[in-house]
C-alpha cells in the first residue's frame with residue numbers, strides 16, 4: 001500500500017479522508033441514540049461500554065483471534081484449491097465443456113444458503129468451520145480463474161507453442177500470472193462471502209468466535225453486546241480488505257502500472273471488474 | 277554451456293537449411309463446411325534469403341506463415357526444414373508475431389521475456405541472461421533489459437520481440453506484418469534492422485506484409501498470393517543484394533518496376 005510510504009502529514013490526511021464519513025455517522029448515531037429506550041436499538045454509548053468491557057474483561061479478544069484464524073485459513077485454502085482447479089479446468093477445454101452446466105449452476109446458487117446443511121453434516125469444531133468458509137469461498141476464485149485462463153490472448157498461446165515452452169513453466173510463468181488479475185478479483189469477492197460464512201458458522205454451533213459472542217449476547221438479551229460484536233465484525237471485514245489490498249498490490253504491481261502506461265499490457269481481454 | 281560459447285553463438289548463426297512448403301493445401305473446418313484457403317502452394321526460402329509474402333487481405337498469408345512455423349498442420353502437402361518434414365514448431369524457426377503488445381508478457385521484464393524461451397530449453401540463468409542481453413544489443417536495445425514491455429514504445433517492443441526470436445537460436449525468422457502498427461520512421465528503422473540482421477547473422481527471413489514498398493525493399497524474392505483458394509500468382513526476383521538504402525534503393529528503376537508488377541498482379 002502506497003500510503004505506508006508517505007510522510008506522516010500526508011498519511012494523516014489520507015486517513016482523515018477515509019475516516020471522516022465514519023466519524024460523522026458515528027457522531028450522528030451517538031447523539032440520536034443517546035436517549036434511546038428501545039431494547040433493540042440501545043444508545044451507542046451503551047454499545048461502546050459493552051465493547052470496552054467485552055475487550056477488557058470479556059471474551060472478544062479470544063473470539064476475534066479464533067474467527068480471524070478461521071477466515072484466513074479458509075480463504076487461503078479456497079484460493080489455493082480454486083486457483084489450481086481453475087487453471088486445470090481453464091486449460092482443458094474438454095473438461096470445461098463437461099463441467100460447464102455444473103459451473104453455471106454453482107454460479108447462481110447463494111453459497112450461504114448451504115451453511116446450515118454443511119455445518120449439520122460436518123459437525124462442530126474448528127476444522128469444519130474452516131472447511132465451510134473454504135467451501136463457500138472457493139467458487140468465486142474457481143470461476144474467476146477459469147475466466148482468466150480462458151481470456152488469455154491467442155497470441156500468447158501461439159507464442160508458447162512456437163517457442164515450445166514446457167507445460168510446467170508455461171503454467172507457472174505464463175498462465176498463472178496472466179490469470180492473476182481475475183484470480184485476485186475472485187478472492188476479493190470471496191473475502192466478503194467468507195466474513196458472512198464465518199459469522200454464521202459460529203452462530204450455528206460454536207463455543208467461541210465472534211459469531212458465538214453475538215449469538216450468546218442476543219440469547220441473554222444483552223443487545224448492546226450483540227451490537228458491539230457486530231461492529232467488531234465490521235471492523236474485521238474492513239481490516240481484511242485493507243490486508244487484501246496490500247497483497248493485491250504486491251501480486252499485481254505490473255498490472256496496475258501497465259494499465260496506467262499507454263500500451264497497457266493487454267495480455268488478457270481486460271479484466272471484468274477492476275479493483276482499486 | 278558457458279557464456280563464452282553463447283557469445284559466439286549469435287555471430288555464427290548461419291541458416292543452413294532451406295525452409296519450404298511442398299504442395300501445401302490448407303482447409304479450415306471439416307466435412308461439407310470445410311473452406312479451402314490455400315491450394316497447392318510451393319514456396320521455398322533459401323538459406324540467408326529474405327522472402328516477402330504479399331496478397332490481398334484475407335487471402336491466407338497468416339495461414340501460410342502459421343504452417344511454416346509448425347503452428348498449423350497442412351491439410352495436404354508438407355512443410356520441410358532441410359531434409360526433414362516439420363510436424364510442429366522447431367528450434368530453428370522463430371516467430372515474430374504481429375501483435376507484439378500481446379505476445380510480450382507484461383509481468384516480465386524485457387530481458388526475461390527474451391530469455392523465457394531459453395528457460396524452457398533448460399539453459400542456465402547466467403547464460404540466458406548473457407544471450408538475452410546480447411540479442412537486445414543486436415536489435416539496438418542495449419538499455420531496455422530491465423524495463424517492462426509496457427514501458428517501451430511500439431517500435432521498441434517489436435525490436436524486443438525480434439530479440440526473443442533471435443535468442444531462441446532461430447536460423448529462420450518468420451514475421452507476420454511485423455511493422456504494421458508503428459509510425460513510418462520507426463518502420464524504416466525496423467526494415468533496416470531486418471536487413472542488417474540478415475547480413476550480420478546469416479539468417480533467413482520470411483516477412484508477410486500488406487505494404488508492397490516494404491516487400492520490394494526487403495525481399496530477395498516477393499511471393500504474390502491471390503485467389504480463393506489462394507495460390508502463387510507470381511514470384512518477383514528483386515536484384516538489390518544485401519545492402520540497401522531507404523532513399524537510393526527506392527529510387528531505382530528496378531524498384532518501381534517490381535512494385536508495378538506486383539501491384540498489377542494483386543489488382544487482377
Ligand SMILES: Nc1ncnc2c1ncn2[C@@H]1O[C@H](COP(=O)(O)OP(=O)(O)OP(=O)(O)O)[C@@H](O)[C@H]1O
Pocket residue numbers: 304305313331332333334335336337338339340
Ligand atoms: N481459424 C480459422 N478458422 C476458419 N477460418 C479461418 C481461420 N483463420 C483464418 N480463416 C480464414 O482463412 C482466410 C485467410 O485468413 P488469413 O488470416 O490467413 O488471411 P491473411 O492473408 O493473413 O489476411 P490479412 O491480410 O487480413 O491478415 C480468411 O478468409 C479467414 O476468414
Ligand SMILES: [Mg+2]
Pocket residue numbers: 337338339452
Ligand atoms: Mg494476416
